Amino acid sequence: MRSAKILLPSARDGARSPMKDRSGDPAVGQSWQRIRLFVAGYLLMYPLPWITRPPTAAGVVASALGCAVFLPLYFHGYGQKGWRRLGYAAAFLAIGLALQPYGGMWMVFPVYACAQAGFSRPLHIAAIGLFGVLVIMAIACRMLGVDLDELLFGELICAIIGACTVFFAVINERNEALQRSREDARQLAVVAERERIARDLHDVLGHTLTLVAVKADLAAKLIERDPAAARREIREIHESARGALADVRAALSGMRSTTLATELDQARRALGSAGIDCAATTAAVPLPPRIDVAMGYVLREATTNVIRHSAARRCRIDLQFDSDAVRLQVQDDGKGGGITPGHGVKGMQQRLAAVGGTLTIGTATDADAALALPGTRLLAQVPLGDEDA
Numbered sequence: 001m002r003s004a005k006i007l008l009p010s011a012r013d014g015a016r017s018p019m020k021d022r023s024g025d026p027a028v029g030q031s032w033q034r035i036r037l038f039v040a041g042y043l044l045m046y047p048l049p050w051i052t053r054p055p056t057a058a059g060v061v062a063s064a065l066g067c068a069v070f071l072p073l074y075f076h077g078y079g080q081k082g083w084r085r086l087g088y089a090a091a092f093l094a095i096g097l098a099l100q101p102y103g104g105m106w107m108v109f110p111v112y113a114c115a116q117a118g119f120s121r122p123l124h125i126a127a128i129g130l131f132g133v134l135v136i137m138a139i140a141c142r143m144l145g146v147d148l149d150e151l152l153f154g155e156l157i158c159a160i161i162g163a164c165t166v167f168f169a170v171i172n173e174r175n176e177a178l179q180r181s182r183e184d185a186r187q188l189a190v191v192a193e194r195e196r197i198a199r200d201l202h203d204v205l206g207h208t209l210t211l212v213a214v215k216a217d218l219a220a221k222l223i224e225r226d227p228a229a230a231r232r233e234i235r236e237i238h239e240s241a242r243g244a245l246a247d248v249r250a251a252l253s254g255m256r257s258t259t260l261a262t263e264l265d266q267a268r269r270a271l272g273s274a275g276i277d278c279a280a281t282t283a284a285v286p287l288p289p290r291i292d293v294a295m296g297y298v299l300r301e302a303t304t305n306v307i308r309h310s311a312a313r314r315c316r317i318d319l320q321f322d323s324d325a326v327r328l329q330v331q332d333d334g335k336g337g338g339i340t341p342g343h344g345v346k347g348m349q350q351r352l353a354a355v356g357g358t359l360t361i362g363t364a365t366d367a368d369a370a371l372a373l374p375g376t377r378l379l380a381q382v383p384l385g386d387e388d389a
Contacts, residue, residue: 040074042111043067046104059102066099070109077116086129089116093133097140107154110137114158118165126169130162195350198343208244210304211266212237214274233273260287260319260328263296267303267317274307276332277314283321291382294351295319295328298359298380301344302330305378310334312375325383334375348380357382 046063047055055063070092077088096109110133117129134155141151215233222230264280271278287295299317306315312334320327349359360379 039115040071042108043070046106046108049103049105053103055103059104062102063099063104066095066109070095070112074112078119081121082125083120085120086117086125086132089113089120089129089133090136092116093137097137097144100141100144100146107150107157110154110158111161114162115165118162119169121169121173123166123170126166130159130166133162134158208240210307211240211270211273214270214307215240218273236273258293258296258300260292260296260299263299263303264317267299270303270307271315276306276312278317279314280317280319282317282319283326287321287326288384291326291355291357291384294355294357294382295326295380297351298328298348298378299330301348302378305344306330306332306334306376310375312373314373316373323384325381328380330378331373332375333373352380352382355382 046067073088073091077085080088090113092109092113096106096113099109100106113133114130117133118126120126120129137158138151138155141154215237219230219233219237222233264282268278268280286292303315306312310332312332314333316329316331318327318329318331320329345359345361352359358381360381362377363375
């Protein structure tokens with residue numbers, strides 16, 4: 001059945017995780033912004049040694065300059081990625097080594113360097129960065145004459161901080177991946193529900209409006225020569241409209257269903273009202289519920305298409321049932337020709353796919369010409385498993 005296309009958003013539209021900013025860095029989500037500000041307070045430990053050993057004027061000036069250079073680099077460095085981030089780690093280490101002679105707790109800067117390196121991604125870059133910071137710090141400290149105990153303590157602290165940083169970054173990445181997967185699942189659920197509602201409304205309104213239009217035309221023709229029959233058709237229009245309203249409500253709530261027997265009865269009535277002779281051959285074997293419902297929807301849409309598009313005079317409905325599969329065939333003697341799949345055909349394909357079935361639409365072939373009508377032929381097939389047979 002032809003219908004306007006419904007444009008639905010992609011499952012990934014607007015699905016960027018709120019935990020990341022434009023840099024895409026795993027350490028700059030909202031929670032990490034607060035942590036970053038908190039960690040910046042670690043810099044306050046730098047002047048603690050001056051309590052017992054007052055600094056020189058040169059030490060104060062050098063330390064102030066070092067901190068003034070460090071802070072902008074610190075806040076800007078968390079927006080960097082890959083090898084560039086290791087450049088900031090190297091800068092932090094260089095600031096610490098430069099301030100080592102001035103008596104402050106210069107080890108805070110190598111700690112920041114290890115934390116910066118630990119947040120680098122991919123993971124191998126973080127490992128290279130941490131190893132490089134520790135090795136360069138060890139060589140430089142020996143050249144500067146730093147006590148071995150102080151060096152070993154600093155190396156230990158830096159290694160622990162670097163390892164913890166890598167751990168937290170990995171956990172944060174996994175949390176973001178989980179958040180993205182949840183968002184994707186939510187988006188897909190929304191799209192699936194929209195498609196279900198669109199498909200159900202299409203089935204309800206397309207079939208009912210077609211039936212109403214056919215019966216209204218018939219009532220208009222009968223109103224003069226057979227008022228009683230015209231009134232009967234008008235009552236059926238009223239009943240169809242009320243039934244469609246109930247079906248729309250059920251579709252929106254996800255509670256709508258049907259059966260093949262119900263749709264077969266309605267198909268006979270609708271085709272008869274449209275002046276199309278209907279011959280039906282059906283198996284007297286009950287179908288599994290899910291297949292019965294899917295076939296019912298397919299028959300409804302197929303009947304609607306025959307009435308709306310085929311200009312047929314005859315229609316034949318065949319339902320075949322065996323141990324392997326169930327087959328529903330709807331044929332007409334209408335104009336046939338090329339068929340452009342619309343929302344209705346897609347809806348039939350989706351319903352059949354949900355139960356493992358297939359849909360074929362074409363015309364009669366030489367093999368079945370003796371049995372087929374010359375117009376369009378629709379064949380819906382659903383295989384039956386052992387549990388369905």
